[in-house]
Structures are given as C-alpha cells and as structure tokens.
Amino acid sequence: MTDTHKAAAAAIPEQASSSPEPLLKVTGLTKHFPITKGVLRRQVGAVKAVDGLDFEVYPGETLGVVGESGCGKSTMGRLLMRLLEPTGGKIEFQGTDVTHLGVAGMRPLRRDVQMIFQDPYGSLNPRHTVGTIVSAPFKLQGVTPEGGLKAEVQRLLSLVGLNPEHYNRYPHEFSGGQRQRIGIARALALKPKLVIADEPVSALDVSIQAQVVNLLDDLQDELGLTYVIIAHDLSVIRHVSDRIAVMYLGKIVELTDRNSLYTSPMHPYTNALMSAVPVPDPRRRGVKTGRILLKGDVPSPIKPPSGCRFHTRCWKATQICTTQEPPLLALKTGHQVACHHPENAPDQAPGDPALPEGVQEAAAAAAAVPDEDA
Amino acid sequence: MTDMTKTGAVNEPVAAADPGTAFLDVRDLKVHFPTEDGLVKSVDGLSFTLEKGKTLGIVGESGSGKSVTSLGIMGLHRVGQYGRQRAQISGEIWLNGKELLSADEDEVRRLRGRDVAMIFQDPLSAMHPYFTIGKQIAEAYRVHHKVDKKAARARAVELLDRVGIPEPHKRVDNYPHEFSGGMRQRAMIAMALVNNPELLIADEPTTALDVTVQAQILDLIRDLQKEFGSAVIMITHDLGVVAEMADDLLVMYGGRCVERGSAEKVFYEPRHPYTWGLLGSMPRIDREQTERLIPVKGSPPSLINIPSGCAFNPRCPYADVPKDNVTRTVRPELVAEEGTRHWSACHMSQEERTRIWTEEIAPKL
Numbered sequence: 001m002t003d004t005h006k007a008a009a010a011a012i013p014e015q016a017s018s019s020p021e022p023l024l025k026v027t028g029l030t031k032h033f034p035i036t037k038g039v040l041r042r043q044v045g046a047v048k049a050v051d052g053l054d055f056e057v058y059p060g061e062t063l064g065v066v067g068e069s070g071c072g073k074s075t076m077g078r079l080l081m082r083l084l085e086p087t088g089g090k091i092e093f094q095g096t097d098v099t100h101l102g103v104a105g106m107r108p109l110r111r112d113v114q115m116i117f118q119d120p121y122g123s124l125n126p127r128h129t130v131g132t133i134v135s136a137p138f139k140l141q142g143v144t145p146e147g148g149l150k151a152e153v154q155r156l157l158s159l160v161g162l163n164p165e166h167y168n169r170y171p172h173e174f175s176g177g178q179r180q181r182i183g184i185a186r187a188l189a190l191k192p193k194l195v196i197a198d199e200p201v202s203a204l205d206v207s208i209q210a211q212v213v214n215l216l217d218d219l220q221d222e223l224g225l226t227y228v229i230i231a232h233d234l235s236v237i238r239h240v241s242d243r244i245a246v247m248y249l250g251k252i253v254e255l256t257d258r259n260s261l262y263t264s265p266m267h268p269y270t271n272a273l274m275s276a277v278p279v280p281d282p283r284r285r286g287v288k289t290g291r292i293l294l295k296g297d298v299p300s301p302i303k304p305p306s307g308c309r310f311h312t313r314c315w316k317a318t319q320i321c322t323t324q325e326p327p328l329l330a331l332k333t334g335h336q337v338a339c340h341h342p343e344n345a346p347d348q349a350p351g352d353p354a355l356p357e358g359v360q361e362a363a364a365a366a367a368a369v370p371d372e373d374a
Numbered sequence: 375m376t377d378m379t380k381t382g383a384v385n386e387p388v389a390a391a392d393p394g395t396a397f398l399d400v401r402d403l404k405v406h407f408p409t410e411d412g413l414v415k416s417v418d419g420l421s422f423t424l425e426k427g428k429t430l431g432i433v434g435e436s437g438s439g440k441s442v443t444s445l446g447i448m449g450l451h452r453v454g455q456y457g458r459q460r461a462q463i464s465g466e467i468w469l470n471g472k473e474l475l476s477a478d479e480d481e482v483r484r485l486r487g488r489d490v491a492m493i494f495q496d497p498l499s500a501m502h503p504y505f506t507i508g509k510q511i512a513e514a515y516r517v518h519h520k521v522d523k524k525a526a527r528a529r530a531v532e533l534l535d536r537v538g539i540p541e542p543h544k545r546v547d548n549y550p551h552e553f554s555g556g557m558r559q560r561a562m563i564a565m566a567l568v569n570n571p572e573l574l575i576a577d578e579p580t581t582a583l584d585v586t587v588q589a590q591i592l593d594l595i596r597d598l599q600k601e602f603g604s605a606v607i608m609i610t611h612d613l614g615v616v617a618e619m620a621d622d623l624l625v626m627y628g629g630r631c632v633e634r635g636s637a638e639k640v641f642y643e644p645r646h647p648y649t650w651g652l653l654g655s656m657p658r659i660d661r662e663q664t665e666r667l668i669p670v671k672g673s674p675p676s677l678i679n680i681p682s683g684c685a686f687n688p689r690c691p692y693a694d695v696p697k698d699n700v701t702r703t704v705r706p707e708l709v710a711e712e713g714t715r716h717w718s719a720c721h722m723s724q725e726e727r728t729r730i731w732t733e734e735i736a737p738k739l
Binding site: 068069175177178205206207208209210211213214217232233234235236238239240262272273274275276277278279280281282283284285291293294296297298 | 435436540554555556557584585586587588589590592593611612613614615617618620637638641642651652653654655656657658659660666667668669670671673674
C-alpha cells in the first residue's frame with residue numbers, strides 16, 4: 001500500500017544514506033489475530049490489529065506512538081519485542097532481520113531491547129523480592145556484572161531513585177510510582193540500546209507521573225538510550241518525544257517530529273485528536289473554536305472501512321477516500337502523512353467529488369455494528 | 375460568607391440549626407474508617423458550598439478523599455444493610471435546606487437517585503450485566519415515579535435518545551456488554567438523569583475513555599447541565615477536564631481542602647504549594663516543551679498517619695521558609711484572601727506566597 005515509500009526506501013542503500021543507520025527498521029509490519037468458529041476452529045476472519053507499519057527508529061531519539069484504544073499501538077510494541085509473532089512484514093534491529101527468530105535466536109537480542117510495562121502491579125512477581133526481580137535479567141543471560149550481582153542491583157536501584165537497602169523487600173511494600181521504578185531498573189539492568197515503554201506513566205498520579213517522566217529523561221541522557229514510548233496521552237507524548245507516530249486502526253496516519261506535529265498537523269484525525277484534549281486553562285474555555293468533535297466510535301478492526309480507514313468519521317472525506325487507501329507520503333521534509341486531503345499541505349486529490357449526504361453516516365453505522373459483537 | 379463557617383461550624387453548635395442559603399452546603403464533613411491498622415481519615419473536615427447551575431471541580435491525587443466525599447453526599451457510607459457501622463461520619467450536608475446526615479434512611483433513599491444522582495467512573499462495573507440497559511434505566515425511574523413498565527421504558531428510550539445513542543428503540547434492549555465504552559458511559563448518564571436530579575455527582579466520568587470520546591461526554595454533560603439547570607460536582611484528577619468544566623475548584627490533599635476558589639483564580643493565582651506542584655508536574659499540550667517537569671517529591675501521605683501540622687509539610691519545598699509565630703505542628707486553616715472568594719490553607723504569609731508564585735513558580739510553567 002505504501003508503494004512509493006517502499007520504493008524510496010529501497011532505492012537508497014542502507015549505509016550510503018546521509019542520515020545515520022536506524023537502530024530499528026520496520027517495514028510492512030502486520031499482525032492479524034485469527035477469529036475461529038466451530039469445533040474445527042475454522043478461521044472466519046481476523047482482527048487486523050496492526051496492518052502494515054513502516055517506520056525507523058534512530059539511535060538516541062525518542063519515538064512516541066500515540067492513538068486511541070484499539071488502534072494497535074500496544075500490539076505494535078509487543079511485536080517489536082517479539083512477544084508476538086508478526087503475521088507479515090519485517091523487523092530489522094541494527095541491520096539484522098529479527099522478524100522470525102526463535103527463542104534461542106532472540107536471546108542475545110534481549111540484552112539490547114527491553115520493555116517497560118504499563119501496569120506496575122501486574123508486571124512484578126509478588127512472590128519475588130525486588131533483588132530477585134532486578135537480578136533476573138543477569139541470571140537469564142548468564143552475565144555476572146562487575147562487582148557482583150548484589151552490588152549491581154543496588155546500583156540500579158539507586159539509579160532509578162530507590163533506596164538500595166530495599167533490596168529484600170517485596171513489590172507490595174512499594175507504591176505505584178516506586179514499582180514503576182523497579183520495572184525501569186529491571187529493564188535497564190543489561191544496558192539495553194532500545195527500550196520500549198508501553199504506557200509507562202498512565203497508571204500513575206500526576207505528581208508521580210512527572211517524577212517518572214523526568215527519570216526516563218535523565219536516564220536517556222546518562223545512558224544514551226533510545227526509546228519507543230507508547231501512550232494515549234497527547235500531552236505526555238508531546239513532552240517526551242522527538243518524533244511522533246499517530247496511529248488509527250492499525251495504521252500510521254502521520255509520522256513527523258514533535259514540533260511540526262503539534263504546530264501544523266496534516267492528518268484530519270491528528271487534528272481532531274489534539275483538539276479533543278482538554279487544555280488546563282480556564283480562560284480558553286470560551287474559545288471553543290477549533291474543537292473538532294468526532295462522531296461515533298472507532299470502527300472495528302475486524303472489518304476496517306474501505307479506502308482511507310478514517311473516512312467514516314472524517315469531515316473532509318470525498319469519493320476517493322472510500323475507495324483508495326492514501327499512502328504514507330512525505331509531503332514536507334520529515335513529515336509523512338497518509339491522507340488525500342491533508343491540512344496545512346497541498347490537497348492530494350483536488351476536485352474529487354464530495355460524498356453524498358448520508359453515505360458517511362451509513363458507512364459509520366455499518367462499520368460500528370460488528371464492534372458490538374466483538 | 376457561608377464558607378467562613380468552616381471554623382465556625384466546629385466551634386458553634388448554633389450553626390447547625392441554620393439551613394444556610396446555598397443549594398448544597400457541606401460543613402466540616404468527616405468520614406473515618408476504622409480498620410485493623412488504625413483509623414483511616416479519608417475525609418477530615420471538608421466544607422464547601424455549591425449553587426444550582428454551577429459546577430464544582432474537586433481535584434486531587436488518588437487517596438486524597440475525593441471519591442469518599444462524593445459517596446458521603448450520596449449517603450452511601452451510612453449504616454449498612456445489616457446494621458454494621460462501616461464508617462464514622464460527622465459534619466453536616468445541607469441540600470436544599472435539608473440536612474442529610476441526620477436524616478433517616480428512608481428519607482435519604484427517597485432523595486438518592488431523584489434529587490442527587492451519580493455517574494461512576496467505570497460503567498461496566500456500575501451496571502448490572504444481567505439486565506438490559508433499558509430495564510436498568512426504567513428501574514431507576516420507577517423507584518421514584520408511580521408509572522407502569524411501558525411508560526418507564528418510553529422514558530428510557532427518550533433519555534437514551536437525549537444522550538446521543540443511535541437507534542434508541544433498538545438499543546434499549548441491549549445488554550451493557552453490547553455497548554462500547556463511550557456508549558456505556560452515555561447510558562449511565564441517561565440513568566443518572568432519568569429523574570431530573572438537582573445535583574449530579576460525576577466521579578471521574580471520563581477517565582476510562584479515549585480523548586475523542588471524552589470530548590463528546592464532557593460536551594454532553596455541559597449541555598445537559600444547561601438544559602436541566604442542575605448543580606454538578608466533577609471529581610477528577612485531570613486538571614484539563616476541570617479547567618473546561620468547573621466554575622469553582624477545590625483542591626484536596628490528605629482528606630482536606632488545601633485550596634478553593636474560582637477556576638480562574640486557582641489556575642492563574644494559585645496560593646498553595648501543592649497546587650503549584652500539580653500545575654508544575656503536568657505536561658502541557660498547548661505549550662512548547664519546557665525544560666523539565668517540576669514534580670512534587672515523595673508520595674501522598676498515608677491516611678492513617680497523616681503528618682502532623684500541614685499534611686503537605688513532608689513534600690513541601692517551602693516547608694523551611696520561616697513563618698511568623700506559627701508552630702509547625704498546628705494544621706493551617708483555610709483562610710480567604712482579602713476581599714475574595716479564594717481560600718487556601720498554608721502557614722506562609724499571603725504576601726510571601728504571592729511573591730513565590732509570581733517570581734519563582736509562574737515563570738517556569
């Protein structure tokens with residue numbers, strides 16, 4: 001679907017390009033979860049959670065991935081970690097294809113790619129002490145750190161702002177924010193190059209959230225980490241990311257650096273998403289101009305709408321949007337967008353006839369129905 | 375004026391007889407839970423007033439007592455069904471000239487759902503999975519109105535239509551699991567509004583929802599409030615939501631109010647270090663990235679051992695600022711700024727805090 005993009009990427013030999021070699025390169029990544037029916041578990045359909053992603057992550061940067069629930073952002077994180085087997089596409093880490101490596105093949109890579117999970121309660125074994133939890137990566141990898149295991153674990157604990165003497169405590173003795181720090185200490189144990197964080201702060205209170213955001217920031221400076229941060233909170237994403245990918249129904253609809261995304265978004269969905277965020281400023285309340293209220297819910301990923309997936313809710317949709325899927329194109333340097341009628345950029349399909357009245361509503365209703373059964 | 379009774383209500387029993395003029399007048403509300411580990415002081419002396427047609431936003435972190443306050447007003451902490459005393463409640467809650475805490479159970483039951491209704495955070499667990507949406511809304515209506523099933527069902531359809539559920543005639547027979555998250559929340563709002571309540575308490579009504587759906591729901595609550603003229607208490611941890619919705623703001627910390635005033639005042643001239651902390655730790659979508667967030671150090675206090683003196687004292691960056699003739703073990707009272715309806719509870723002098731805010735905090739936000 002993103003033929004142009006693929007062609008462009010293929011034309012440039014990887015090392016010869018002027019930009020640095022990407023740490024992570026994803027092409028056409030797909031994950032379809034089968035839906036089976038009957039005793040024979042015949043496949044009758046698929047949840048197209050992730051449906052063709054192309055992006056690159058460069059060393060030292062933070063890529064933010066944002067979208068509503070069900071857009072496939074967490075599935076994407078799990079695919080990058082190879083916790084899920086991709087249905088199609090390719091994941092390259094430092095130039096090596098890791099898409100279909102087995103458990104043993106992945107093991108050396110696990111040192112370089114680590115994950116921070118959303119739920120600080122569910123992701124720590126309640127029967128293990130903090131010391132055991134944070135030293136697990138060393139044991140699994142058969143690494144003996146310099147100065148001994150205990151000293152290293154205590155160093156990690158103090159690195160993330162925990163008291164190293166709490167080595168022998170259990171997770172339930174810590175607050176949510178402290179637990180999240182334990183998860184971060186564990187992820188950093190093997191000095192990874194890439195850290196994938198799935199909603200790292202969304203379970204935390206505002207004041208604690210700020211502590212963890214700052215911690216992630218400091219660790220990136222100190223250890224030269226590369227982050228892929230997945231979150232639904234556009235304010236957090238704006239604060240932490242260098243580049244941002246906006247996802248809708250399993251696809252990236254816009255990918256650009258932070259400033260151009262927030263100052264001149266091109267995709268109507270991005271625009272609607274950002275205008276929906278309540279601004280903590282009571283003086284802006286009267287100024288309701290610019291707020292775009294999207295109608296209805298996100299359609300089901302089992303039967304995504306034809307053409308552009310956003311056309312059922314888009315106020316700019318025309319005929320072409322219902323039939324032809326817009327490719328993710330760079331319309332400005334470093335600003336990729338998948339839309340026929342982008343904002344802040346020249347129209348890609350000018351003069352296309354508008355949709356007849358009512359078609360959109362009908363399409364939206366049709367798309368919404370299977371969701372209720374899911 | 376009624377708000378100055380904050381201290382008055384404690385000392386003067388006379389105040390108890392005065393029904394007050396405000397539509398909702400909560401005075402020195404205390405909700406304590408006896409547990410094996412000690413007394414959990416979830417709400418420890420909270421006072422506020424609310425007029426009809428206005429929205430009060432209550433903000434605070436988890437465990438600050440926001441939800442316990444709302445359940446207290448709904449009378450859901452009262453003596454349980456089996457006569458077990460679960461919570462120790464004291465203070466006064468005046469609604470429309472009626473005191474609720476001393477009222478008997480039957481009277482409260484008549485009010486609950488009719489005059490005061492609540493929207494909960496998680497509609498899936500707040501609704502019964504075994505009954506259709508329509509039945510549940512109709513039940514809420516029939517409890518307070520002598521109508522037959524048919525009329526109640528018609529009312530349910532009408533309400534579902536009003537909250538923007540497509541094809542309400544069909545949807546009324548759906549079960550909660552057949553609705554999407556946003557639609558479930560709409561259905562719950564329909565259930566809360568079925569009796570045209572005068573006071574609507576929304577406890578984190580949009581926390582579980584996506585931003586685009588959140589915008590729809592907030593819009594709906596705003597429209598309905600205009601239409602029905604209800605008073606709304608909006609409980610949330612999201613400062614963005616209160617900035618959009620609330621006329622007045624109450625900031626809670628450790629079971630107490632630390633700052634209260636119009637939304638404008640609290641956002642632009644906050645006078646409590648905790649409020650500064652909240653504003654500083656919030657990433658902003660409407661501004662360029664500032665250097666760093668300014669988090670509040672440490673974590674919220676245990677409600678069993680609330681720090682002596684000001685509850686915020688262990689986390690306060692200004693705890694060491696010298697204060698005139700104040701002992702640190704004394705709790706600061708809510709004091710109104712000269713000639714304004716803006717209260718804050720801090721030992722530092724008004725001038726000192728104004729100076730810190732304008733010189734040190736505001737430029738960094």
